[in-house]
Amino acid sequence: MRGIVSAYNTLIQSVSVLVWAIVAVMVFGVTSRIPPILVTAAVAHPIILSGMLGGMETVEKRYSLLVKILGLKPTEEFFEIILPGTIPHLAAAARSAIGVALRISVVAEAFGASGGIGYQIMYNYDMGIKEGVFAWGTLLVALMVVLDRLALAPLENWVRRWLS
Numbered sequence: 001m002r003g004i005v006s007a008y009n010t011l012i013q014s015v016s017v018l019v020w021a022i023v024a025v026m027v028f029g030v031t032s033r034i035p036p037i038l039v040t041a042a043v044a045h046p047i048i049l050s051g052m053l054g055g056m057e058t059v060e061k062r063y064s065l066l067v068k069i070l071g072l073k074p075t076e077e078f079f080e081i082i083l084p085g086t087i088p089h090l091a092a093a094a095r096s097a098i099g100v101a102l103r104i105s106v107v108a109e110a111f112g113a114s115g116g117i118g119y120q121i122m123y124n125y126d127m128g129i130k131e132g133v134f135a136w137g138t139l140l141v142a143l144m145v146v147l148d149r150l151a152l153a154p155l156e157n158w159v160r161r162w163l164s
Helices: 002-014 017-028 034-070 074-112 117-127 130-163
Strands: none
Touching: 002 034, 017 034, 017 074, 034 074, 074 117, 074 130, 117 130
């Protein structure tokens, strides 16, 4: 099963974000809000999946002797050892994925949306309004820093306590 998931992850990662953006715009149209969301998900998904796979491998290696000693069934091993042990890895992967996805969603908005920060940056660029480009870019950076510092970093630190 892990081989199939790993192959799927490799396949998803091999498709360029630009391809995801263009296909989503072609399918859903320029005025739809769906392309930036799909592109964001397409970028975040393999990062989170890689984190989960790496976390599962780490947890399995770390607790393999414990599983043998306790004589756990595969389902018990998964739900009582692997899944809880993987949560810190998932939180770290989600933090990375959200950061990348937010940056990429701006590109998707710039190419194929009728609103959002990416759209505003592109609009101001097209109109030659440098101040607008810098203002919207600064807003994007501020939002990302606030999200990371106020939500994602504390969540990651909280779940990392489970590793000890």
